Amino acid sequence: MDLSPIGGSFTCCGVPANQRGVVVGHMRGVRGGRRRRWRQRQVNGCCCSWAMDEGSRMWMVTCTAPVNIAVIKYWGKRDEELILPINSSLSVTLHQDQLKSTTTVAASRDFKEDRIWLNGKEENINHPRLQTCLREIRRLARKRRTSGDGNSNTLSLHHKVHICSVNNFPTAAGLASSAAGYACLVYALAKLHGLEGELSEIARQGSGSACRSMYGGFVQWMMGVKEDGSDSIAQQIEPETHWSELRVLILVVSAEQKPIGSTAGMQTSVKTSPLLKYRTEIVPERMKEMIDAIKRQDFETFGQLTMKDSNQFHATCLDTFPPIIYLNDISKRIINLVHRYNSHFGETRVAYTFDAGPNAVIYIREQHVDEFVEVVKHYFPPEENGEQFLKGLPVNSVSVSEHLKSSIQMDSIKSGIQYIINTQVGPGPQLIQDANLHLLGENGFPKQ
Amino acid sequence: MDLSPIGGSFTCCGVPANQRGVVVGHMRGVRGGRRRRWRQRQVNGCCCSWAMDEGSRMWMVTCTAPVNIAVIKYWGKRDEELILPINSSLSVTLHQDQLKSTTTVAASRDFKEDRIWLNGKEENINHPRLQTCLREIRRLARKRRTSGDGNSNTLSLHHKVHICSVNNFPTAAGLASSAAGYACLVYALAKLHGLEGELSEIARQGSGSACRSMYGGFVQWMMGVKEDGSDSIAQQIEPETHWSELRVLILVVSAEQKPIGSTAGMQTSVKTSPLLKYRTEIVPERMKEMIDAIKRQDFETFGQLTMKDSNQFHATCLDTFPPIIYLNDISKRIINLVHRYNSHFGETRVAYTFDAGPNAVIYIREQHVDEFVEVVKHYFPPEENGEQFLKGLPVNSVSVSEHLKSSIQMDSIKSGIQYIINTQVGPGPQLIQDANLHLLGENGFPKQ
Numbered sequence: 001m002d003l004s005p006i007g008g009s010f011t012c013c014g015v016p017a018n019q020r021g022v023v024v025g026h027m028r029g030v031r032g033g034r035r036r037r038w039r040q041r042q043v044n045g046c047c048c049s050w051a052m053d054e055g056s057r058m059w060m061v062t063c064t065a066p067v068n069i070a071v072i073k074y075w076g077k078r079d080e081e082l083i084l085p086i087n088s089s090l091s092v093t094l095h096q097d098q099l100k101s102t103t104t105v106a107a108s109r110d111f112k113e114d115r116i117w118l119n120g121k122e123e124n125i126n127h128p129r130l131q132t133c134l135r136e137i138r139r140l141a142r143k144r145r146t147s148g149d150g151n152s153n154t155l156s157l158h159h160k161v162h163i164c165s166v167n168n169f170p171t172a173a174g175l176a177s178s179a180a181g182y183a184c185l186v187y188a189l190a191k192l193h194g195l196e197g198e199l200s201e202i203a204r205q206g207s208g209s210a211c212r213s214m215y216g217g218f219v220q221w222m223m224g225v226k227e228d229g230s231d232s233i234a235q236q237i238e239p240e241t242h243w244s245e246l247r248v249l250i251l252v253v254s255a256e257q258k259p260i261g262s263t264a265g266m267q268t269s270v271k272t273s274p275l276l277k278y279r280t281e282i283v284p285e286r287m288k289e290m291i292d293a294i295k296r297q298d299f300e301t302f303g304q305l306t307m308k309d310s311n312q313f314h315a316t317c318l319d320t321f322p323p324i325i326y327l328n329d330i331s332k333r334i335i336n337l338v339h340r341y342n343s344h345f346g347e348t349r350v351a352y353t354f355d356a357g358p359n360a361v362i363y364i365r366e367q368h369v370d371e372f373v374e375v376v377k378h379y380f381p382p383e384e385n386g387e388q389f390l391k392g393l394p395v396n397s398v399s400v401s402e403h404l405k406s407s408i409q410m411d412s413i414k415s416g417i418q419y420i421i422n423t424q425v426g427p428g429p430q431l432i433q434d435a436n437l438h439l440l441g442e443n444g445f446p447k448q
Numbered sequence: 449m450d451l452s453p454i455g456g457s458f459t460c461c462g463v464p465a466n467q468r469g470v471v472v473g474h475m476r477g478v479r480g481g482r483r484r485r486w487r488q489r490q491v492n493g494c495c496c497s498w499a500m501d502e503g504s505r506m507w508m509v510t511c512t513a514p515v516n517i518a519v520i521k522y523w524g525k526r527d528e529e530l531i532l533p534i535n536s537s538l539s540v541t542l543h544q545d546q547l548k549s550t551t552t553v554a555a556s557r558d559f560k561e562d563r564i565w566l567n568g569k570e571e572n573i574n575h576p577r578l579q580t581c582l583r584e585i586r587r588l589a590r591k592r593r594t595s596g597d598g599n600s601n602t603l604s605l606h607h608k609v610h611i612c613s614v615n616n617f618p619t620a621a622g623l624a625s626s627a628a629g630y631a632c633l634v635y636a637l638a639k640l641h642g643l644e645g646e647l648s649e650i651a652r653q654g655s656g657s658a659c660r661s662m663y664g665g666f667v668q669w670m671m672g673v674k675e676d677g678s679d680s681i682a683q684q685i686e687p688e689t690h691w692s693e694l695r696v697l698i699l700v701v702s703a704e705q706k707p708i709g710s711t712a713g714m715q716t717s718v719k720t721s722p723l724l725k726y727r728t729e730i731v732p733e734r735m736k737e738m739i740d741a742i743k744r745q746d747f748e749t750f751g752q753l754t755m756k757d758s759n760q761f762h763a764t765c766l767d768t769f770p771p772i773i774y775l776n777d778i779s780k781r782i783i784n785l786v787h788r789y790n791s792h793f794g795e796t797r798v799a800y801t802f803d804a805g806p807n808a809v810i811y812i813r814e815q816h817v818d819e820f821v822e823v824v825k826h827y828f829p830p831e832e833n834g835e836q837f838l839k840g841l842p843v844n845s846v847s848v849s850e851h852l853k854s855s856i857q858m859d860s861i862k863s864g865i866q867y868i869i870n871t872q873v874g875p876g877p878q879l880i881q882d883a884n885l886h887l888l889g890e891n892g893f894p895k896q
Contacts, residue, residue: 278726311771319763322787329777339770
């Protein structure tokens with residue numbers, strides 16, 4: 001068995017291998033029932049490459065990308081194919097310690113076709129939006145190459161890719177998994193091809209809100225005006241370090257009905273909701289106000305505007321025909337609870353926002369987390385035999401004053417909330433350094 | 449005991465008593481612990497009058513008025529005091545055989561003050577809107593008198609009134625009882641004073657939508673443009689006989705939460721909902737379309753527009769801050785059921801509308817009532833020990849095809865609907881001929 005590193009120089013991500021650290025290992029590939037021996041190079045801060053005995057080579061890169069939760073909502077496209085929105089939107093990127101997509105992409109001359117596995121199951125690679133992302137990344141890579149800043153030793157654009165992606169949160173949680181998923185895919189493909197710079201335009205074409213997951217912190221998606229969509233891109237307003245006390249609680253609600261998907265939903269809204277047309281006149285001012293509130297760390301304005309915009313988004317859903325109703329009675333109770341809680345203190349301490357489902361996402365500052373979580377537990381006591389109720393960042397147990405309870409005056413309802421994830425603002429997509437974390441094995445197929 | 453009729457002539461409702469039938473009875477009045485003897489005259493088609501031994505006289509009239517259910521919704525005032533709406537609205541008057549308010553008003557020199565009893569309980573007569581109605585009716589009566597078409601023998605405008613009002617439906621049903629109540633009060637007071645003609649302007653000042661209960665059939669409330677509100681009146685589009693096959697099902701939903709009152713709700717909406725401002729641009733076209741659909745008996749258009757406008761009203765409620773959410777999970781299920789039912793048949797056979805609460809009002813044509821009621825019973829099976837599930841007009845039991853059930857594909861949910869009232873389009877306020885039906889006794893106090 002030959003365990004020596006591959007001889008000669010090759011380029012990965014545009015950086016010659018001899019300028020980077022090299023790890024050598026012995027790997028086994030099984031494809032078509034045939035055993036092969038591999039030689040691996042791991043390039044630090046970048047992707048891995050293996051060379052098979054026969055001389056064919058495989059490139060591999062693994063990345064993670066975050067979920068983002070909009071505070072000014074995106075609902076409705078002016079161009080279905082390019083995914084151009086009817087209004088700008090703004091979101092907070094959540095920390096990947098709690099919620100993330102992980103994607104491994106591998107490329108090899110040996111791969112017969114592009115293939116994709118999502119959460120352990122092979123999916124159809126011919127999905128138009130997947131194809132768009134693959135095509136656009138390859139187009140960008142080709143452009144870079146022909147413009148002379150490439151290197152003939154990089155992987156061929158004719159190589160097929162294997163893609164494997166998983167979320168560390170249940171899709172059932174309804175947490176815009178497609179945004180994190182497409183952001184991760186685009187970021188990983190870009191890393192594979194050594195592409196840097198603006199990528200949100202491509203991510204947007206996978207899933208609109210994915211463009212916002214390309215950055216950490218506070219991110220706006222500018223709707224743009226150009227027909228080709230080249231100015232419909234995401235931009236960071238402030239990095240994740242800007243407002244360190246901000247926390248995000250995800251209240252995962254027990255839902256019995258499967259909500260209407262957002263793609264179909266927003267199409268129907270654009271076609272049928274008269275109020276949605278007017279929303280486009282309202283959003284520009286809200287964007288300005290929101291950016292300003294974030295820059296000033298003004299939670300009162302941030303929270304109020306977040307709640308108002310969530311409500312307005314759901315209002316346009318209800319004005320759709322047939323109507324789309326994502327909020328359920330538990331969502332409604334959470335809304336009531338938040339307003340009563342804030343009203344008790346005479347200030348906005350917590351703010352809810354709801355996406356295309358009944359789960360509440362709560363923005364709150366660190367100093368109020370313990371109490372508010374206790375309040376939620378009081379009014380939505382968890383199932384005794386249920387799963388762990390609190391996930392994510394630690395929460396301290398405190399007592400809720402009788403005074404506060406008497407202000408809130410609500411009945412308790414058992415097991416309306418399945419669990420709470422406590423998280424915070426986080427960074428954009430990350431490249432994974434540890435080769436052990438690749439989701440594809442050395443054979444280019446999913447490990448599990 | 450003197451049982452003879454009162455001698456001499458007097459005028460009630462502007463018609464001399466000797467031109468009308470006279471009924472004589474013996475009645476007893478107990479007031480201040482003192483027994484009195486009374487002499488009664490009942491004037492056919494009008495009010496009753498009694499004379500006490502001492503010569504003081506009492507006038508009494510009893511009327512009923514209908515509930516109306518808007519198909520183009522009223523939500524928001526441009527003038528709080530005059531109750532002038534921000535948009536026109538349109539409603540269907542429901543038949544009083546199923547739902548009505550009944551009001552008896554009595555006037556006598558012996559009454560020390562104006563008093564009112566609602567559903568068996570004395571209420572504060574100084575409620576501003578009650579006072580407005582009393583003042584405006586008296587003003588109109590005075591105007592009539594001074595303009596020379598009155599008769600000095602009518603009851604004095606200085607007489608105090610006793611008012612007694614009941615609904616034949618539980619207030620809990622959330623069926624706009626104030627509309628029927630104020631319409632009934634204004635109509636009864638007008639009859640007492642012998643006033644005819646346009647009265648909706650006064651009813652409107654009691655409760656906005658009460659103006660629409662002043663007419664039967666299909667009624668529009670024109671928003672008007674004048675500052676004094678004199679052109680903000682109701683008008684009959686078509687009488688109740690116009691569309692005889694139309695039926696109305698009221699699905700009374702089990703609600704756990706007390707909804708926000710409409711007066712406070714619409715105030716908050718006007719102040720805080722950006723979308724409500726735009727609704728005023730949408731409604732005029734909808735009014736035209738709706739009037740046209742009613743005139744043509746075009747159920748497809750009527751039903752679609754009814755549902756769309758209900759949804760838009762609730763959308764503006766949700767866009768209010770804090771949001772107002774009247775629909776609950778049962779309402780949502782009814783909405784789904786209706787859309788799936790219609791979708792199965794490829795036409796609009798049933799249409800829902802929701803007011804300021806979770807109850808659904810369903811418009812449907814007679815030929816579909818039996819089947820749809822059966823479908824409702826299937827998906828919302830009534831509590832076995834519950835009250836009578838079907839009230840009002842008779843419904844025949846039929847079977848629901850498996851084909852239809854498989855199209856609807858919904859889970860059944862027990863006791864989500866308390867009961868159904870089956871009713872139809874009905875006439876405007878009515879004068880009650882039968883003196884036995886007065887709610888006030890011969891002493892001017894509630895019988896019960």
